Amino acid sequence: MNPEVPNPNRVLVIDDSESIHKLVIARLRPEGLEVIGEVDGERGIERAVADQPDLILLDIGLPNVDGFEVCRRLKEHPATRGIPVIFLTGTADTESKVRGLDLGAVDYVTKPFDQVELRARVRAALRAKRLQDILEQQSHLDGLTGLWNRRYLDQRLESELNVARRYGRPLSLVLVDVDHFKRVNDDYGHLFGDIVLQGIAEGLRAYARRSDIVARYGGEEFAILLTDTNLRSAMYVSERLRSSAESRHFEARTEVVNVTASFGVACTEDLAAELTPEALLKASDLALYASKDAGRNCVHLYRSGELLLATGNPLALGSDGGEGH
Amino acid sequence: MRQVQMGPIRSTYEDDPDMLEIVREFAAELPARVAKLESHLAAGELRDLQTLAHQLKGAGGGYGFPTITELAASLESALKQGADDAVVKDRAAALCATLRAVVVPGAP
Numbered sequence: 182m183n184p185e186v187p188n189p190n191r192v193l194v195i196d197d198s199e200s201i202h203k204l205v206i207a208r209l210r211p212e213g214l215e216v217i218g219e220v221d222g223e224r225g226i227e228r229a230v231a232d233q234p235d236l237i238l239l240d241i242g243l244p245n246v247d248g249f250e251v252c253r254r255l256k257e258h259p260a261t262r263g264i265p266v267i268f269l270t271g272t273a274d275t276e277s278k279v280r281g282l283d284l285g286a287v288d289y290v291t292k293p294f295d296q297v298e299l300r301a302r303v304r305a306a307l308r309a310k311r312l313q314d315i316l317e318q319q320s321h322l323d324g325l326t327g328l329w330n331r332r333y334l335d336q337r338l339e340s341e342l343n344v345a346r347r348y349g350r351p352l353s354l355v356l357v358d359v360d361h362f363k364r365v366n367d368d369y370g371h372l373f374g375d376i377v378l379q380g381i382a383e384g385l386r387a388y389a390r391r392s393d394i395v396a397r398y399g400g401e402e403f404a405i406l407l408t409d410t411n412l413r414s415a416m417y418v419s420e421r422l423r424s425s426a427e428s429r430h431f432e433a434r435t436e437v438v439n440v441t442a443s444f445g446v447a448c449t450e451d452l453a454a455e456l457t458p459e460a461l462l463k464a465s466d467l468a469l470y471a472s473k474d475a476g477r478n479c480v481h482l483y484r485s486g487e488l489l490l491a492t493g494n495p496l497a498l499g500s501d502g503g504e505g506h
Numbered sequence: 507m508r509q510v511q512m513g514p515i516r517s518t519y520e521d522d523p524d525m526l527e528i529v530r531e532f533a534a535e536l537p538a539r540v541a542k543l544e545s546h547l548a549a550g551e552l553r554d555l556q557t558l559a560h561q562l563k564g565a566g567g568g569y570g571f572p573t574i575t576e577l578a579a580s581l582e583s584a585l586k587q588g589a590d591d592a593v594v595k596d597r598a599a600a601l602c603a604t605l606r607a608v609v610v611p612g613a614p
Contacts (some may be wrong), residue, residue, distance in 0.1 A: 196564075197561070198561040198564060198565055200532055200561065200564075200565035200568075200569070201561075201564060201565055201568070203528045203531070203532075204528065204565065204568045204569065207524050207525055207527075207528050208524070208568075210524060211524070240564075242560055244557070269564075271560060271563055271564045292563070292564035292565075292567075292568065293563075293564060293565065293566060293567025293568040293572075293575050294568060
């Protein structure tokens, strides 16, 4: 999965009156928005979690669970916290408005609403949401390579491990380290080093699968999280990535420079230890070090405490060590 | 209930092509709402009456019927304040009369 452009804007209306739904749909049509609706607070929250609208228009006077309570719960739920809420209020009293805004709503519209005002307020809320989305995505991206950053990978590792544990599905983690990167930097300069990192990143992104989460983990190290993937499949993906890195050439002044990378692969299914982010990272890291020790430019697997050479640099076969780190 | 006679009431949004269809739907459903209002009133179901008034208050103006919003708001506030039966009946009658006077816009 790679950073993507957000979908067309979707607005969820939670109001017990169908007449209001129809009215909002008609009034927002010129804005080119997708409008969905629920007449009940509970259902509204479920819909917001499932459909991830960009904006919620929320009636205060809902039967059963009232609008204030719905708002409070939307702001508590991690999946809906970031969605702006505009209150639709039947009464223009200050107390309701203040209470709604204090609960985290961005705005309110008084029913019966003026169409021009409704559109303007919806546009303003969506504008702010768009900026917020961009900021959020940028805070998860690595500036140099455009890959996900370490913070994002750590978050996903945690949540994907939960999924893996709950449903008994395999999760693999590949750590990648560019070989002799310090030497590349020293010989050709940091600017060239950056170009190399960008090139390697591009290769990882191009040759990973759509569902793989490719991140720059720091310095010259990358990490790839492979959901629903066992050790064997992760090994094939890694080998494809390794050989793509190997065949990539970088031009430095008059020279053509070849850069390789070492890979370490671990999978939850083959982990001897408990399924924690640390345990999976450590296993991948041990496998990566085995690749370094074996002469680099190869893929090692961690399997129940054992480190196995998967593929790669044939020079490493039978040798007990490379030229040092 | 006291019947109040009124001249025909038309939506101020009848000429808005975005609105015509839903105004027609809204107007066509009003007789059913009148029936509900009257039956809740007759049965003394004041909470249900208040909910109906609240919904009409919110929707009326949006469909181009500011009078509906105004009269529904006055009925809702009487119910909220626990006003005398006579006041509630009067205001409900005024609202129903207005709802009855609404003209369903013709087909395009």
